[in-house]
Amino acid sequence: MAKQAPQSDPAQDAPKVGAPQRAAAGLTAVRQSLKLAHEQMGPARTLATLAKVNQQGGFDCPGCAWPEPDKPHTAEFCENGAKAVAEEATERRITRAFFAEHSVAELAGRSGYWLGQQGRLTEPMLLAEDATHYAPIGWDEAFAIIAEELEALATPDGAAFYTSGRTSNEAAFSYQLFARKLGTNNLPDCSNMCHESSGSALVETLGVGKGSVSLKDLYQADLIIVAGQNPGTNHPRMLSALERAKRAGATIVSVNPLPEAGLERFKNPQHARGLVGGGTKLTDLFLQIRLGGDLALFRALNQLILAADGGVDRDFVAEHCHGFDEFAAEATSTDRQQVLAATGLPWEQIEQLAELVLKSKKVIVCWAMGLTQHRHSVPTIREVVNFLLLRGNVGRPGAGVCPVRGHSNVQGDRTMGIFERPAAAFLDALEREFGFEPPREHGFDAVESIRAMRDGRVKVFFAMGGNFVAATPDTEVTEAAMRQCRLTVQVSTKLNRSHLVTGRRALILPTLGRTDRDHTEAGGQFVTVEDSMGMVHSSQGRLRPPAPGILSEVAIVCRLARAVLGPADPTPWEEFATSYDTVRDRIARVVPGFADFNTRVRAPGGFALPHGPRDSRTFPTATGKANFTVNTMTAPEVPAGRLLLQTLRSHDQYNTTIYGLDDRYRGITGGRRVVLVNPLDAAELGLTEGGYVDLVSEWRDGVARRAPHFKVVHYPVARGGAAAYYPETNVLIPLDSTAEISNTPTSKAVVIRFQPDSGV
Numbered sequence: 001m002a003k004q005a006p007q008s009d010p011a012q013d014a015p016k017v018g019a020p021q022r023a024a025a026g027l028t029a030v031r032q033s034l035k036l037a038h039e040q041m042g043p044a045r046t047l048a049t050l051a052k053v054n055q056q057g058g059f060d061c062p063g064c065a066w067p068e069p070d071k072p073h074t075a076e077f078c079e080n081g082a083k084a085v086a087e088e089a090t091e092r093r094i095t096r097a098f099f100a101e102h103s104v105a106e107l108a109g110r111s112g113y114w115l116g117q118q119g120r121l122t123e124p125m126l127l128a129e130d131a132t133h134y135a136p137i138g139w140d141e142a143f144a145i146i147a148e149e150l151e152a153l154a155t156p157d158g159a160a161f162y163t164s165g166r167t168s169n170e171a172a173f174s175y176q177l178f179a180r181k182l183g184t185n186n187l188p189d190c191s192n193m194c195h196e197s198s199g200s201a202l203v204e205t206l207g208v209g210k211g212s213v214s215l216k217d218l219y220q221a222d223l224i225i226v227a228g229q230n231p232g233t234n235h236p237r238m239l240s241a242l243e244r245a246k247r248a249g250a251t252i253v254s255v256n257p258l259p260e261a262g263l264e265r266f267k268n269p270q271h272a273r274g275l276v277g278g279g280t281k282l283t284d285l286f287l288q289i290r291l292g293g294d295l296a297l298f299r300a301l302n303q304l305i306l307a308a309d310g311g312v313d314r315d316f317v318a319e320h321c322h323g324f325d326e327f328a329a330e331a332t333s334t335d336r337q338q339v340l341a342a343t344g345l346p347w348e349q350i351e352q353l354a355e356l357v358l359k360s361k362k363v364i365v366c367w368a369m370g371l372t373q374h375r376h377s378v379p380t381i382r383e384v385v386n387f388l389l390l391r392g393n394v395g396r397p398g399a400g401v402c403p404v405r406g407h408s409n410v411q412g413d414r415t416m417g418i419f420e421r422p423a424a425a426f427l428d429a430l431e432r433e434f435g436f437e438p439p440r441e442h443g444f445d446a447v448e449s450i451r452a453m454r455d456g457r458v459k460v461f462f463a464m465g466g467n468f469v470a471a472t473p474d475t476e477v478t479e480a481a482m483r484q485c486r487l488t489v490q491v492s493t494k495l496n497r498s499h500l501v502t503g504r505r506a507l508i509l510p511t512l513g514r515t516d517r518d519h520t521e522a523g524g525q526f527v528t529v530e531d532s533m534g535m536v537h538s539s540q541g542r543l544r545p546p547a548p549g550i551l552s553e554v555a556i557v558c559r560l561a562r563a564v565l566g567p568a569d570p571t572p573w574e575e576f577a578t579s580y581d582t583v584r585d586r587i588a589r590v591v592p593g594f595a596d597f598n599t600r601v602r603a604p605g606g607f608a609l610p611h612g613p614r615d616s617r618t619f620p621t622a623t624g625k626a627n628f629t630v631n632t633m634t635a636p637e638v639p640a641g642r643l644l645l646q647t648l649r650s651h652d653q654y655n656t657t658i659y660g661l662d663d664r665y666r667g668i669t670g671g672r673r674v675v676l677v678n679p680l681d682a683a684e685l686g687l688t689e690g691g692y693v694d695l696v697s698e699w700r701d702g703v704a705r706r707a708p709h710f711k712v713v714h715y716p717v718a719r720g721g722a723a724a725y726y727p728e729t730n731v732l733i734p735l736d737s738t739a740e741i742s743n744t745p746t747s748k749a750v751v752i753r754f755q756p757d758s759g760v
């Protein structure tokens with residue numbers, strides 16, 4: 001068995017600490033993106049790719065899900081988009097010789113950063129039972145092995161089919177169809193660990209689990225609250241939108257335990273004024289909230305709005321909402337001391353924000369992982385909805401909910417049916433279109449899949465992209481669970497840890513990425529994606545694929561489906577794999593909002609999916625109205641001598657893909673094993689700046705989970721909290737520590753204590 005790997009190399013772990021920056025982007029960002037692109041792709045490929053990112057007729061940036069403006073700037077990408085492209089379009093290759101040279105055990109001792117640097121995967125590889133090395137295998141043999149293992153299962157629910165959010169609509173639709181024809185709803189996805197809490201809260205309250213604003217709304221808003229999000233690093237193109245909103249007169253408030261450079265000031269690299277000079281100040285009011293204090297903050301705002309003369313939009317509430325009285329009774333009784341303790345904010349600041357709200361006609365709340373990865377995330381987001389409903393800030397221009405999605409097609413994958421708890425109407429439509437009875441019982445989400453593997457209930461694990469063992473919590477538990485499987489299969493572009501922690505047998509199936517040309521017998525194919533604001537558009541790569549014979553994700557699904565379901569299965573899998581138009585024709589008949597898909601997606605810029613609350617203030621909820629909810633006030637409790645740890649992203653990573661070892665805006669370079677703590681907390685806990693410590697998490701199961709060797713960095717984080725990077729710290733997050741209702745791991749709330757450094 002491979003030993004527990006360091007997620008980062010000790011040699012690369014001598015982080016240096018400078019002052020955090022006060023502004024994002026500018027010339028340094030341009031220089032950084034070109035440097036990385038050149039290293040990975042060379043000058044010609046750099047030009048050929050970066051000129052096509054997010055352009056009409058080009059490919060969708062594999063970075064984030066932020067939408068494209070109607071008229072994209074000629075450089076509609078950002079530093080981190082360029083890194084994502086370079087990571088995929090690299091000219092480095094992993095061949096069979098690489099796998100012959102390096103055993104799986106050896107590779108399992110390498111960091112994720114090193115693995116990613118080795119280049120693109122080029123041919124299917126099998127790790128046979130008891131083998132020490134991966135060896136090449138043909139596609140047909142690979143599909144035959146998967147078919148054999150699936151057939152050996154006592155029930156189709158003994159398999160789980162994971163999806164990471166880069167998968168195209170066409171691949172996702174075919175994939176879920178295959179899983180359901182096989183007979184299971186075990187379709188966990190990265191969303192389970194990401195915006196599931198947003199989906200849960202929004203479906204219940206507004207009837208649609210997606211954001212209700214478009215870019216135009218942002219430009220028209222009076223007030224934009226950005227809570228629990230670091231767009232300077234994770235959605236850099238959002239800064240251009242915020243800059244434009246700001247120039248049109250919007251006020252921007254950020255709510256975050258950390259002062260994030262990107263929200264303070266933005267030097268837009270697409271304009272001369274952003275390259276020289278001081279840039280645009282973005283944040284007008286910064287609320288440095290304690291971790292997990294947002295429910296209390298929004299409760300307090302709601303209390304103040306309810307108390308203000310004319311604070312509530314009575315007509316909207318009467319006509320469109322349900323449950324106002326119960327909500328109002330609860331919110332009115334909010335206890336101020338509790339709010340102060342939970343938020344750590346001065347009351348005057350909360351009042352100041354309430355005044356801004358009461359002055360504003362059009363308010364938008366944007367959020368990401370800072371709100372979704374807590375135990376009480378669903379009630380928190382429900383309270384955000386209460387806040388917007390109170391003043392009619394849903395379904396009118398310049399106002400609404402804006403959960404900012406992560407992976408570039410994570411929202412589209414869900415629309416296509418990648419969901420372990422599909423709606424009955426969706427299954428009915430599948431049944432009608434494809435003439436089979438889809439399973440109705442709910443399947444496993446990501447956390448439940450790990451439990452099922454651990455307990456031997458899932459024996460075959462198949463991943464459409466992603467890096468499951470590194471992205472999920474409780475690394476040791478998850479890795480042990482993975483090793484319980486009979487077969488693990490990873491459809492991937494790049495090598496990662498999930499290829500090295502495997503079942504008894506394992507397959508690596510290399511696939512095309514966004515930037516690659518996809519040519520079939522029917523000619524050049526494009527795929528489609530849906531962005532964070534419900535816009536669907538096409539994406540077509542132009543680069544020569546990394547090796548001949550690499551299959552697209554659609555082709556992999558279709559050939560697998562044929563191998564497993566047999567020649568008699570009536571779905572035309574061969575046609576699907578050859579012409580993606582034929583998949584889109586089916587999507588058009590199954591998924592609401594996609595009528596005439598093939599025609600409309602060919603229009604420049606694509607098309608917008610319908611959204612009842614946004615378009616016509618119709619709310620497809622259980623009550624037929626927008627639902628106010630009553631949310632008991634709660635905040636994380638942290639025993640004395642402990643801190644609450646949030647696990648977040650550095651500027652040089654894409655989830656588990658590490659691009660480099662710097663976190664430029666936070667002033668950290670050359671290493672990732674750092675823990676950011678407030679100097680006052682550090683003093684109380686006896687943590688010396690620059691010293692090394694082990695992080696040990698505490699959970700009711702009594703297991704002491706340990707992440708060794710982190711350098712203490714004094715940083716202006718809100719009191720009582722600490723921050724360190726994911727995925728190095730995933731080992732600390734207990735599998736059972738998840739959000740109520742959404743079951744999302746509490747990646748932003750782990751109780752930790754500090755122990756003397758035990759080295760790596």
Ligand SMILES: Nc1nc2c(c(=O)[nH]1)N[C@H]1C(S)=C(S)[C@@H](COP(=O)(O)OP(=O)(O)OC[C@H]3O[C@@H](n4cnc5c(=O)[nH]c(N)nc54)[C@H](O)[C@@H]3O)O[C@H]1N2
Binds near residue numbers: 233
């Ligand atoms: N370059 C790059 N881009 C990415 C990604 C990447 O890794 N790299 N990942 C993609 C994905 S999948 C996603 S989901 C998004 C993630 O985008 P983000 O959600 O911005 O990512 P995180 O780094 O997790 O940052 C969380 C932010 O929330 C704050 N926060 C933490 N806890 C709380 C809290 O309790 N309250 C409040 N108010 N704030 C809090 C943190 O200080 C931090 O600023 O980005 C996507 N885009």
Ligand SMILES: Nc1nc2c(c(=O)[nH]1)N[C@H]1C(S)=C(S)[C@@H](COP(=O)(O)OP(=O)(O)OC[C@H]3O[C@@H](n4cnc5c(=O)[nH]c(N)nc54)[C@H](O)[C@@H]3O)O[C@H]1N2
Binds near residue numbers: 191194553654
């Ligand atoms: N502690 C902690 N854990 C977290 C989070 C956190 O904030 N803290 N965030 C969570 C969130 S928001 C998310 S979304 C998940 C992310 O979880 P995942 O989506 O599973 O992880 P990624 O690191 O994005 O996956 C990277 C891998 O995807 C493969 N890949 C890249 N592009 C393609 C493609 O086009 N096709 C295919 N087939 N494969 C491709 C490459 O092999 C690459 O190694 O992690 C979650 N885990």
Ligand SMILES: [Mo]
Binds near residue numbers: 405406407
């Ligand atoms: Mo995400």
